[in-house]
Amino acid sequence: MTEDAPLSPELLPAGPDGIELRFARRPEPAAMAAVQVLAAEIAAAPPEGLRELVPGLVSVLLRLDPGTVAAVGPGLLARARAIAATRPALPAPTRRWTIPAAFGGAEGPDLAAVAARLGQSEAAAAAEICAAELRVLTIGFAPGQPYIGLLPEAWNLPRLPELTPSVPAGALVVAVRQLVLFGAASATGWRQVAQVAFRPFRPDRAEPMPLRAGDAIRFAAAPADQIATLAGDPQGLGGARLEVLA
Amino acid sequence: MSTLTLHRVDGIVTVQDMGRPGHLAQGLSRGGAADRLALIEAAALLGARAPLAALEMAGAGGVFSVDAPMRVALTGAPMAATLDGVPLRWNATHRIEPGARLRIAGAEAGVYGYLVPAGGLVTPDWLGSRAAHLAIGIGAPLTAGAVLAVTPDPAPETEARVIAVANRFQGGTARLMDGPQTGLFDAGTLDAFCATAFRRGARGNRQGVQLSAEARFVAAEAAGLASDLIGPGDVQSTGDGVPYVLLAECQTVGGYPRLGTVVAEDLPLIAQAAPGTVLRFRRVGAEDAARACRDETVLLREAAARCSSLIRDPATIPDLLSYQLIGGVTRGDDLEQDDAR
Numbered sequence: 001m002t003e004d005a006p007l008s009p010e011l012l013p014a015g016p017d018g019i020e021l022r023f024a025r026r027p028e029p030a031a032m033a034a035v036q037v038l039a040a041e042i043a044a045a046p047p048e049g050l051r052e053l054v055p056g057l058v059s060v061l062l063r064l065d066p067g068t069v070a071a072v073g074p075g076l077l078a079r080a081r082a083i084a085a086t087r088p089a090l091p092a093p094t095r096r097w098t099i100p101a102a103f104g105g106a107e108g109p110d111l112a113a114v115a116a117r118l119g120q121s122e123a124a125a126a127a128e129i130c131a132a133e134l135r136v137l138t139i140g141f142a143p144g145q146p147y148i149g150l151l152p153e154a155w156n157l158p159r160l161p162e163l164t165p166s167v168p169a170g171a172l173v174v175a176v177r178q179l180v181l182f183g184a185a186s187a188t189g190w191r192q193v194a195q196v197a198f199r200p201f202r203p204d205r206a207e208p209m210p211l212r213a214g215d216a217i218r219f220a221a222a223p224a225d226q227i228a229t230l231a232g233d234p235q236g237l238g239g240a241r242l243e244v245l246a
Numbered sequence: 247m248s249t250l251t252l253h254r255v256d257g258i259v260t261v262q263d264m265g266r267p268g269h270l271a272q273g274l275s276r277g278g279a280a281d282r283l284a285l286i287e288a289a290a291l292l293g294a295r296a297p298l299a300a301l302e303m304a305g306a307g308g309v310f311s312v313d314a315p316m317r318v319a320l321t322g323a324p325m326a327a328t329l330d331g332v333p334l335r336w337n338a339t340h341r342i343e344p345g346a347r348l349r350i351a352g353a354e355a356g357v358y359g360y361l362v363p364a365g366g367l368v369t370p371d372w373l374g375s376r377a378a379h380l381a382i383g384i385g386a387p388l389t390a391g392a393v394l395a396v397t398p399d400p401a402p403e404t405e406a407r408v409i410a411v412a413n414r415f416q417g418g419t420a421r422l423m424d425g426p427q428t429g430l431f432d433a434g435t436l437d438a439f440c441a442t443a444f445r446r447g448a449r450g451n452r453q454g455v456q457l458s459a460e461a462r463f464v465a466a467e468a469a470g471l472a473s474d475l476i477g478p479g480d481v482q483s484t485g486d487g488v489p490y491v492l493l494a495e496c497q498t499v500g501g502y503p504r505l506g507t508v509v510a511e512d513l514p515l516i517a518q519a520a521p522g523t524v525l526r527f528r529r530v531g532a533e534d535a536a537r538a539c540r541d542e543t544v545l546l547r548e549a550a551a552r553c554s555s556l557i558r559d560p561a562t563i564p565d566l567l568s569y570q571l572i573g574g575v576t577r578g579d580d581l582e583q584d585d586a587r
Contacts, residue, residue: 012426013532015479015507016539020426027472054271056499058472059426061270066539139273140473140499143382201273203372203384209272 007031009080011073012059017051017066019073021080022059027176029150031058032137033090034083036214040091041079047072055213057138057147090135093216094246099181100222100230100239101172101194103129107224110191114174118154126221128152129193134179134217142183144201144209148217149178159189170196170231170238172219194219197230197238205235210242248314248399250301250363252392256352257306259388261367262360263299264542265494266375273498275477277379280304280358280452280494280517283414283549284322286542288362290549291319291339291407297542298366299376301388303359304452307350308390310361312342316399317364317406323356323415323518338408338556339364356415356518365397381453381495406556409549417446417523420512423535425480427504430465439463439489439505440527446519447488452495454482455516457525462487465503476500479508481527491516509538 007023007030014020021038023031039055042062046053049068054061060080064072103126104111115125129151136146155177164187167173171182173190180190183201196219201209222230222239230239252259264285265278279285285297292298301307307325312318317339320327327334327350334340334348336359342348353359369376378385388394428436438461447456464487465471476482480492482502491508492500493516506529508516519525530538 013424013507014426014475015477016423016509016532016535018477020475022426022474025430025467025472026470031472052268052270054475054498056473056475059474061475063270066536069536138473138499139271140475141273141497143269143272143274145273201382203382208373209269209274211272213271 007034007084009034009077009084011077011080014061017069018061018063019069019076020059020061021076023080023084024058027057029177030087032149033087034080035060036090036135036137037083037088038080040214042076047076055138056140091214092245093135093214094244095212096216096218096243096245097211098218098220098241098243099196099198100227101196101219102222102224102227103194105224107195107227108172108193111193114157114191114193117157126194129179130219130221136211136213136215136217137178138213139209139211142201144211145183146181146200146211146217147178148181151177151179153177157191160191163187163189164192167192168195169199172196195224195227197227197233198240199236199238202236216245247368248312248316248365248396250367250394250396251311251313252308252388252390252394253311253347254309255388255390256308258304259308260302260378260380261299261369261385261388261394262302262377263375264297265377266373269373270475270477270498274373274382275494275496275498277495278375278377279360281322281360281514283514283545284358284360285362286545287337287409287411287549288319288321288360290546290553291321291409292317292362292364293401293404294364294366296546298362299369300360300362300367303350303361304357306352307359307361310348310350311344311346312363312396313344314398315341315343315402316396317341317402317404318348319362319364320350320359321362321409321411322358322360323353325353325359326351335408335556337411339404339406341402341406353520355520357520358518363396364399364402368395368397379495380451407553408556410552410554414515415518417519417525418515419526419528420515421509421530421535421538422481422506422527423509423530423532425504425507426474427465428506430467430471430503431463431505432466435463435466436505436529440529442526444489444525446521446523446525448521450521452493454490454492454496455519457489457491463489463505468503471501471503473499473501474504476504479510479513481505481508493517509535511538511540
């Protein structure tokens with residue numbers, strides 16, 4: 001996983017009413033950036049017949065009126081190739097979330113081990129997460145649940161060899177330069193470094209799944225007792241703040 | 247408002263409609279009826295302009311009554327049904343009087359039967375759909391004593407009708423088109439997949455079903471693969487090479503490589519395969535797959551053309567003693583596999 005691995009965009013079938021533009025087979029950082037650029041371009045100028053636009057980790061899925069599939073593909077492949085060739089910077093985010101998080105201790109039981117691997121103090125490791133320019137890369141596995149990245153190269157930590165049987169809802173876990181924010185208690189092979197009071201999925205909330213791929217994310221360190229208090233928010237927003245930037 | 251009361255529940259009974267499309271980017275799959283064609287056929291029988299919210303009965307039904315005269319359509323997996331002890335024809339509409347007991351037993355073939363009131367259920371909706379989405383805790387299997395709101399039948403005097411239905415309840419061959427990851431499998435593996443007579447495995451629910459065979463189907467280039475966007479119809483090959491076909495409630499992102507995608511019109515055949523049923527797959531090109539991707543309004547028109555007046559013929563009444571309960575339907579989340587685990 002290097003920044004300059006060559007990208008080879010492919011136009012692929014995804015059911016009779018869909019196409020997928022894939023920048024790489026493996027989770028290359030450059031492919032993740034290219035996905036964000038292509039998805040933003042398509043959202044700004046949607047092709048005829050577009051029903052759904054879904055940014056994935058290394059691919060963009062389009063659901064289309066079945067009659068338009070054949071016509072739309074070649075143009076999008078050309079755009080994907082242009083993006084792959086020029087390696088543009090990430091598009092400027094249009095929204096930014098600031099999410100309070102309690103790092104370490106009972107709220108982040110693996111932070112000490114993560115910091116040791118990085119050769120840093122726990123405080124420095126937490127500060128690096130809070131300083132990182134992070135984006136929601138994709139949402140999946142559970143409604144609203146974000147894959148967030150990318151952390152600096154040193155954070156390319158492997159998954160744990162054994163599953164942790166359960167981390168709580170709101171667990172912030174890390175591996176392979178990414179962060180996942182669990183909406184519900186879950187088993188995981190990633191390392192829990194913090195706990196947040198924000199819940200990415202609340203069916204009874206006005207916006208049940210408020211995060212979108214491409215959103216900028218900042219974590220703000222907060223004491224554990226404050227996170228515990230914020231967890232009482234009936235909306236499940238847990239002190240998260242949304243700024244509209246564009 | 248009329249009501250439908252559940253006096254006894256024998257299968258996994260949930261409210262389903264055509265689901266909630268449009269939220270893939272937020273990680274929510276469409277969900278809705280496991281056998282969408284069954285709701286289309288019910289709408290055709292009842293003269294409805296669009297599919298109605300209904301009871302989906304996995305494995306078996308229960309005992310039901312209504313508080314106002316109304317027609318109901320019985321579609322999907324054929325189940326032995328009686329009204330106050332009198333056998334009812336499946337794939338037909340029937341008028342139910344208040345106080346009469348509608349009994350729906352186990353599926354004689356297939357998995358998912360549908361009880362569709364002519365006015366449609368009007369249970370609470372979420373994101374524009376009343377469908378239970380069990381995997382994420384939206385709605386829940388119904389239990390005895392439930393009383394559900396129903397829009398009054400707009401035309402309760404309409405004569406009973408029957409629909410001719412192709413048998414999609416005892417397995418068969420499903421068409422498979424290439425998907426984004428078909429190229430990860432070598433030609434021999436893909437040929438072997440289409441030459442294999444699978445049995446629907448023991449594991450299965452609204453998220454997907456296991457395909458059981460001795461052979462394994464492993465992608466040649468699966469190591470380190472990035473998770474990809476997935477959907478109903480996709481055939482995933484899990485870590486040990488056992489394939490699963492994803493259904494309505496599948497996740498939206500998956501880490502396992504996919505052999506291809508079952509075309510939407512053949513998905514009811516997969517969903518309705520009870521454990522042990524033989525399933526085969528045939529690869530088709532994009533053009534054939536596109537032809538098998540017809541709009542629901544087209545399918546509804548076709549279904550309407552298959553409807554006719556119900557002529558009661560004792561020879562067509564199912565033998566009430568021949569049914570058996572269909573096992574292997576679970577409500578669990580045993581298909582969940584998570585890249586973050």
